[in-house]
Amino acid sequence: MKRIWLPALLAFVLAFGSGCGARMNPPGDSSNEDLTVIGMSQVGAESDWRVANSESMKAVFTEEKGYRLLFDDARQKQENQITAIRRFIQQQVDYIVLMPISESGWDSVLQEAKEAGIPVILVDRMVDVEDDSLYAAHIGSDFFKEGALAAAWIENAFQETGNAVNIIHIQGTMGSTAQLGRTAALEEAAAAHENWELLAQLDGDFTQAKAYEVMVDYLSGLPGRRRIDVVYCENDNIAFGALQALEERGYDCGREGVNIVAFDATRGALTECLKGKISLAVECNPLLGPLVEEVIQVMEAGGTPEKHRYVKERAFTREDLTEALITNREY
Numbered sequence: 433m434k435r436i437w438l439p440a441l442l443a444f445v446l447a448f449g450s451g452c453g454a455r456m457n458p459p460g461d462s463s464n465e466d467l468t469v470i471g472m473s474q475v476g477a478e479s480d481w482r483v484a485n486s487e488s489m490k491a492v493f494t495e496e497k498g499y500r501l502l503f504d505d506a507r508q509k510q511e512n513q514i515t516a517i518r519r520f521i522q523q524q525v526d527y528i529v530l531m532p533i534s535e536s537g538w539d540s541v542l543q544e545a546k547e548a549g550i551p552v553i554l555v556d557r558m559v560d561v562e563d564d565s566l567y568a569a570h571i572g573s574d575f576f577k578e579g580a581l582a583a584a585w586i587e588n589a590f591q592e593t594g595n596a597v598n599i600i601h602i603q604g605t606m607g608s609t610a611q612l613g614r615t616a617a618l619e620e621a622a623a624a625h626e627n628w629e630l631l632a633q634l635d636g637d638f639t640q641a642k643a644y645e646v647m648v649d650y651l652s653g654l655p656g657r658r659r660i661d662v663v664y665c666e667n668d669n670i671a672f673g674a675l676q677a678l679e680e681r682g683y684d685c686g687r688e689g690v691n692i693v694a695f696d697a698t699r700g701a702l703t704e705c706l707k708g709k710i711s712l713a714v715e716c717n718p719l720l721g722p723l724v725e726e727v728i729q730v731m732e733a734g735g736t737p738e739k740h741r742y743v744k745e746r747a748f749t750r751e752d753l754t755e756a757l758i759t760n761r762e763y
């Protein structure tokens with residue numbers, strides 16, 4: 433037993449003994465120290481979008497391009513992200529890249545990163561902090577705008593009928609910027625259209641399994657078949673779960689039946705859209721790796737990156753799609 437303490441002590445001294453503020457490689461990492469060390473805290477792997485987002489990051493931050501990427505998957509728990517950030521601080525990484533699962537709860541750990549002199553770059557969703565000097569830059573989507581695209585499509589699809597538009601709203605991870613923005617846009621549009629009926633708001637947590645579960649619960653709780661005009665799904669994986677639950681109960685999904693509106697526009701959703709099962713696929717771009725690298729390059733050169741950068745996004749209906757277009761998309 434006693435033999436193991438010496439190497440551990442040695443590693444500890446090496447890791448922390450000389451760490452008086454000098455940038456250094458993580459303990460036990462003796463490779464060439466001129467790599468830019470990036471501590472990356474990813475939400476998890478809850479959706480196709482998230483997987484594409486992670487792949488985009490790993491494709492950019494390679495050793496060949498001069499980076500050492502320390503990638504942590506938080507498995508959908510904020511406390512795991514906070515633990516990872518504290519570990520990155522201890523390892524004295526050069527940059528922390530955070531894809532925050534929710535907006536709240538970040539002030540203290542980002543303050544610790546600031547005191548350690550490590551810039552934080554936010555990707556995808558936002559954080560709600562008192563002091564916005566706690567992050568150097570944010571790159572993501574305008575989620576309210578995405579929701580507004582969907583609401584405009586619903587308005588256009590149902591304008592000729594004066595009667596009720598029955599909508600089921602399945603939300604993403606509660607408290608995440610994507611959920612907050614997409615929800616606000618629908619609720620604002622519903623308030624402006626007295627004939628829009630929000631039949632239910634269900635928590636789908638951005639996963640297919642949860643969406644299927646809550647949709648099955650909802651449908652089996654109905655006295656009988658109810659006319660459902662729209663199911664507003666806050667991401668594609670929610671749409672896949674809702675579609676499965678609806679079709680199992682004999683609902684016809686498409687322009688003449690239940691109109692499924694979904695966000696992300698991953699290849700899977702575009703395929704369902706081309707088949708006519710999803711009526712509207714609103715794009716949310718996960719390929720943010722190159723934009724994060726641009727921010728890091730600006731900072732490496734001593735510059736100040738723009739505080740917020742929003743990616744351009746559009747929406748697709750069946751008429752916009754072909755097999756070739758779908759095959760050629762990157763995610």
Ligand code: GZL
Pocket residue numbers: 478479480481482556557573610638666667668669695696716
């Ligand atoms: C949106 C992102 C959301 C996606 C979901 O930018 O935060 O999280 O829409 C993912 O697929 O789970």
Ligand code: ZN
Pocket residue numbers: 587625
């Ligand atoms: Zn209107």
